[in-house]
Amino acid sequence: MVSDFTWMIGGPQGSGVETAANIFSQVFSKMGYQIFGKREYYSNIKGEHSYFAVRISDKKIRSSVKGTNMLIAFDAETIFRHVDDVLENGIIIYDSTLENMKISDVITFENDFKDRLENILKSKNKESNVKGMLELASENGVTIHSVSFRSLLTELSEKLENPRIKNMSRMFNVLGVSLSLGLLMIPSEKLTESINSIFSKKKSIADMNVSAANFAYNYAAAKFDEPNFKFKAKEIEENTLLVQGYYGTSLGKIIAGCRFQSYYPITPATDESNFLETNEILEINEDRPGSTLVIQTEDEISAIGMAIGSSLTGVRSATCTSGPGFVLMAECLSWAGINEVPVVITFYQRSGPSTGLPTRHGQDDLLCAINSGVGEFPRIVYASGNVSDSFYDTTQVFNYADIFQIPVIHMLDKFIASSVTTCQRFDETKVNIDRGKLLDEIPSDNYRRFAHTEDGISPRSKLGLENGIFWNTGDESDIQGHISEDPVNRIQMMDKRQSRLDYILEKIPESEQIVKHSEGDFCIVSWGSTQGPILDTIEMLKNEGINIGFVEIKLLHPFPKELLKKSLSNSKTIIDIEANYTGQLGSLIRQNLEKDPNYYILKFTGRPMTCTELYDTLKKIINNNAEKREVLTYGA
């Protein structure tokens, strides 16, 4: 029985690669398997290459692996880009009409890639076409199934007496996934069930796709040899969900009571706002329906400006963006800082600088999140490591914002946003709401918005509250909120705001600041979405009897210096792992612990880390033959 298997499908953007992968993921999740899928795509609407790799396993998985066991290609580009990903004994199903396509026929290739590929084929004495590529795979022990997708459609069209079907190349995606399931001998009713659920809104389209799927399924079952891979349905673990990466923060916002989100479209952050708007009308316990107001603004400056304006009325408000949008928000962020306005910025990172790799993964905005803005003011920068964590963390960051009356920047990234994964159902009963010192009524009219208090945090009024009139200004202000340039007041106000950094470290429970997943002489320090590949790698090493420590830092600002010191006290070798070039967390560690991590494992190609390459690199470190800075490169 197969316990770990990766299936990959590629095709031009707009050809339904994602739908095919969703069908595949649903089918296997319903067979009781754990799923981890990831989507890669260009910054493009139609035509550029995209692919989806779905990993399935009978145990918990949190990342992708290097390579795939099976590849489905209905365009030449997928073959050229991914044939060398197919592992030994793997399977390729491809459209036979592509056989004579040359590298030069694929107009979407970058010149560098074209040259690289041509040189490889030349050095191996292969023709620079699809045939040559497939010969390479074949020599590596890969089984190749050649099917004319076009002929399948023609036959189906004759069978159903529907001439339109003949030209429906947009069904190639469904043919591809159905051929795979037929070959792998997965019960066909699972396929039908999944297609019907995915196309549930359009019965006629569902029916047509089911016909095509069954046709392709039967074709594969009849024509292809039985594969080495065997799968058996298992009982589905109770309370399993199959979710997209951005569901965590979206649902977290809904349950936390975020009732206002303003945003400007940007990959990979937009999906969240879209989700909130799609589900804008809310079911409320024993009350009339509520709503999340989602507003698409003219730019990111307006997005944060509106969210702050909303927060002043007492609403839990947020915006959601990525790096290029976040930097535009810096001035308003400072304003929220000096005015002690709680606001949440959900920050789905991609890879910079500037627009960088707009649709690719990266963790290169940590220092930007910590440092952006004018002057000195307190903020929280908090990171989540996976979809499920991001749900609970989202509910917590709203509490932090309210309790400490500061902006909170919640860090996520493209890797999380565009992964599809099975996880335990989010537990609503674990969520609590703490609005801090927000007032609902003020009895008399001597209210002072920025009154000095023992903990430095003043009771908070809101626009519209009787007796609660206050002033805000981006200038330094007195306790009422009126402009003041008095030096003594300045010292008091700076102390009032900045003392919050220590207060935060004191108040937020340690387990929410740092998660110590495991202990060992070798200890990994990391943040955010690297959590998945790291935990998978640790498990792989554990199976060999090697224990590696892993400290995940969630609270990145203010930096939990003492707690980190304590967490690392038993470790001899510190390994910093991050998806950026310079090791930004590493620089925070150097700054705060006066200690440089012994090793850095970094990746900045825009492609997420796989557990396989992390495993290889950690082995090098353990065996003492690694460089101080190891750079990972895998992924097309």
Add this chain to the structure above:
Amino acid sequence: MALKVGDYKTDVHNDWCPGCGDFGIVNAIQMALAEMEIPRHQSAIFSGIGCSGKTSHFINVFGVHTLHGRVLPFAQGAKISNPNLEIIAVGGDGDGLGIGAGHFVAAGRRNVNMTYIIFDNAVYGLTKGQASPTLKLGEKTKSLPTPNTNYDVNPIGLAIASGFTFAARGYSYDVRQLKNLIIAAVRHKGLAFLDVLQPCPTYNDINTKDWFSGEDRIDETTKKPMPRIYKLEDTDYDPVVHYSDETELNQKKTQAIVKSLEWDSKIPTGIFYKNELITPYTRRLTDKIPNYVENPSALQNISKNNVPITKINQILDSYKV
């Protein structure tokens, strides 16, 4: 007990230059609030940056002094979240028509039910007199080293082109008319724009108070100055779009733009354009969220005894394997 104008004044020291046109605007806002009897806690002044940005500190209602060019996003966020608030946004012409021009246009498209007043003096005062977006091409105010090389923006024209449903112009030395215009703007159902000509005595030595009142052009028969400013309400000009009809709408928009271009010898003030047939933003929201007006973001409960009350089980069920 009815509130008096004095109740809307704070004791914050006003540091504008003596003779500044801004004083008239603050007075007019305070008078308008008192006359409309808007409770102090139900009103908020949002302001931008610069001399005009300080306005919110002088008025005894909620005051939110924001950032250069950003007053409209802040104000709209608050008004949309709590439609019960009466919000007046104020800012300079550089603030609203220079750095804030993108927000100005976008705000017009939304038509949120609030008022936006621009203090229009054609110069950047607080940074010592540089040219602002409303200074005419070729003019050289006191502190400019060379004449202005940019064409001027027509605020009324831009407002109408952007979708503002009320556009008016006031003059800061005619506080009575200005107060009435503010009241009309606040009562307007939709986004109201009010451009206030406001001489900067320190840096604009061209469009001075004397210039507006025509001290430089004496009528030969009466021997009196011939004021440049005249009031639209004293003419038969009709700014109102009376019915939903393309011809009517286009006629009222174009007449307003043409009227707003009058300058130099004759400068009109008053209401140029008013259209309540375009739905305000909150109404548009109720098309998709039927109870939004009664139950807007700011009035919704989100928890009971710290426990969330929003149900997500149905959404979660749909992802169940």
